[in-house]
Amino acid sequence: MRASLIQIGVNEDESVDSRRRRVASLVREQAGADLVVLPELWTTGAFAFESFTAEAEPLEGPTFEVMAKAASDAGVWLHAGSIPERDPEGPLYNTSLIFSPSGELAAAYRKIHRFGFDKGEAVLMGAGSELVTLRLPETTIGLATCYDLRFPELFRGLVDAGAETLVIPAGWPERRRAHWTLLAQARAVENQSYVLACGTAGTHAGVPQAGHSIVVDPWGEVLAEAGSDEEILTVDFDPTKVPTTREQFPALKDRVLGLPTPRR
Numbered sequence: 001m002r003a004s005l006i007q008i009g010v011n012e013d014e015s016v017d018s019r020r021r022r023v024a025s026l027v028r029e030q031a032g033a034d035l036v037v038l039p040e041l042w043t044t045g046a047f048a049f050e051s052f053t054a055e056a057e058p059l060e061g062p063t064f065e066v067m068a069k070a071a072s073d074a075g076v077w078l079h080a081g082s083i084p085e086r087d088p089e090g091p092l093y094n095t096s097l098i099f100s101p102s103g104e105l106a107a108a109y110r111k112i113h114r115f116g117f118d119k120g121e122a123v124l125m126g127a128g129s130e131l132v133t134l135r136l137p138e139t140t141i142g143l144a145t146c147y148d149l150r151f152p153e154l155f156r157g158l159v160d161a162g163a164e165t166l167v168i169p170a171g172w173p174e175r176r177r178a179h180w181t182l183l184a185q186a187r188a189v190e191n192q193s194y195v196l197a198c199g200t201a202g203t204h205a206g207v208p209q210a211g212h213s214i215v216v217d218p219w220g221e222v223l224a225e226a227g228s229d230e231e232i233l234t235v236d237f238d239p240t241k242v243p244t245t246r247e248q249f250p251a252l253k254d255r256v257l258g259l260p261t262p263r264r
């Protein structure tokens with residue numbers, strides 16, 4: 001299976017519309033890949049809090065339209081990263097969109113763990129509440145977004161729901177790049193799954209981005225890693241390695257569920 005992670009740069013000197021068009025043409029160039037992945041909130045930048053409200057769009061808004069077409073033009077499964085979604089009856093959400101090769105919306109995932117503690121995304125957006133997996137022809141993907149990477153229980157839930165390949169768009173800052181790489185490998189090893197984590201390049205809202213998109217196999221080996229600049233990271237991987245790894249080293253079967261919480 002071939003995946004292309006498009007690590008685009010988000011810089012304020014490019015309008016959201018031009019970026020949409022540019023990204024769509026990069027997606028089209030990936031014809032021949034099975035799965036294409038984009039970063040988190042790439043229309044605005046994950047740290048451009050001030051733009052979230054102005055640039056928020058309905059699920060089936062301009063990004064949806066352009067990305068659905070790009071997926072069908074390229075004939076690829078497209079994880080179109082996430083958008084600031086405006087729910088007509090609720091708050092904004094950080095929502096990932098996945099399109100089939102015919103341009104149909106196949107899944108949407110609202111980020112569960114919002115980043116920022118008492119500011120930014122954590123106060124501007126609502127929290128998703130549903131785990132999302134999706135069967136592709138060769139693997140079942142499980143969805144998570146950026147800060148979610150810090151919460152192993154989410155990934156256990158995805159594995160219980162059948163996930164074999166964990167796909168994680170992000171706008172992870174350079175300052176904590178070591179955590180990004182370490183956690184991507186940890187999630188792969190502990191869940192005996194592939195991890196496809198697509199970061200952002202450039203600097204937006206004064207926050208230098210880590211880039212370093214990464215693909216890790218179920219044994220924890222890094223198959224490919226990008227640098228900090230714009231880059232398309234293309235990798236061929238064998239999805240059958242997930243069941244093989246889980247069979248040959250069946251640690252997931254040794255989980256002890258429902259451990260009592262310690263007394264304080």
Ligand SMILES: O=C(O)CCC(=O)C(=O)O
Nearest residue numbers: 046115146147171172176
């Ligand atoms: O957890 C981190 O260090 C970064 C998370 C983040 O930037 C995000 O979720 O947007």
